[in-house]
Amino acid sequence: MRTAAAEELKIGRIVEVEAYFGESDAAAHAFAGKTARNAVLFGPPGHAYVYFVYGMHHCLNVVTQGKDQPEAVLIRALEPLEGIAAMRRFRRCSRERDLSNGPAKLCQALRIGRSLNGADLSGREIFIESDLETGDGDIGESPRIGVDYAGEAAAWPLRLFLKKNLYVSRGFRGG
DNA sequence: CCAGGGATCCCCT
DNA sequence: GGGGATCCCTGGC
Numbered sequence: 001m002r003t004a005a006a007e008e009l010k011i012g013r014i015v016e017v018e019a020y021f022g023e024s025d026a027a028a029h030a031f032a033g034k035t036a037r038n039a040v041l042f043g044p045p046g047h048a049y050v051y052f053v054y055g056m057h058h059c060l061n062v063v064t065q066g067k068d069q070p071e072a073v074l075i076r077a078l079e080p081l082e083g084i085a086a087m088r089r090f091r092r093c094s095r096e097r098d099l100s101n102g103p104a105k106l107c108q109a110l111r112i113g114r115s116l117n118g119a120d121l122s123g124r125e126i127f128i129e130s131d132l133e134t135g136d137g138d139i140g141e142s143p144r145i146g147v148d149y150a151g152e153a154a155a156w157p158l159r160l161f162l163k164k165n166l167y168v169s170r171g172f173r174g175g
Numbered sequence: 176c177c178a179g180g181g182a183t184c185c186c187c188t
Numbered sequence: 189g190g191g192g193a194t195c196c197c198t199g200g201c
Contacts, residue, residue, distance in 0.1 A: 057195070149192090
């Protein structure tokens with residue numbers, strides 16, 4: 001994933017994600033139907049759904065399906081690859097591994113905010129491409145984080161991560 | 176290392 | 189009016 005926000009290129013490898021289904025998934029923002037907040041989820045795939053939580057944090061999703069199928073993938077962690085000095089300016093932390101090992105941390109480090117809500121993910125501001133260097137043999141799975149309220153959906157193994165990667169979010173490397 | 180709690184505000188009911 | 193797809197700091201062991 002690349003972003004050019006603030007005119008500084010930053011690149012990271014996506015190492016942890018969570019899938020969210022639409023109106024059948026009690027953990028999904030689309031569960032209660034379309035609202036002003038989640039409207040982007042109901043739009044075309046390949047666009048960014050950026051939402052604001054806890055009064056101070058942003059999280060980035062990739063819209064994955066077509067109209068009226070409001071499914072998305074939450075980007076939960078990145079391995080910083082390029083533009084690390086810029087990331088450190090946007091997000092202060094002592095250890096490099098804390099730069100982007102969480103969904104709100106990576107938005108801070110890459111300066112992703114509500115201005116990118118609805119943005120085309122193959123655009124100039126933000127760009128996602130496939131990672132040819134990552135084999136698929138080391139992928140772990142677990143329930144999603146922070147969705148204990150979601151009934152049986154809380155147990156669905158929809159969190160995927162690279163087992164051996166140091167940048168998977170802190171405290172959740174198991175599964 | 177782990178558990179607990181506070182911060183902070185937009186959106187939906 | 190209430191809660192959240194989180195983070196950070198503190199205190200205890």
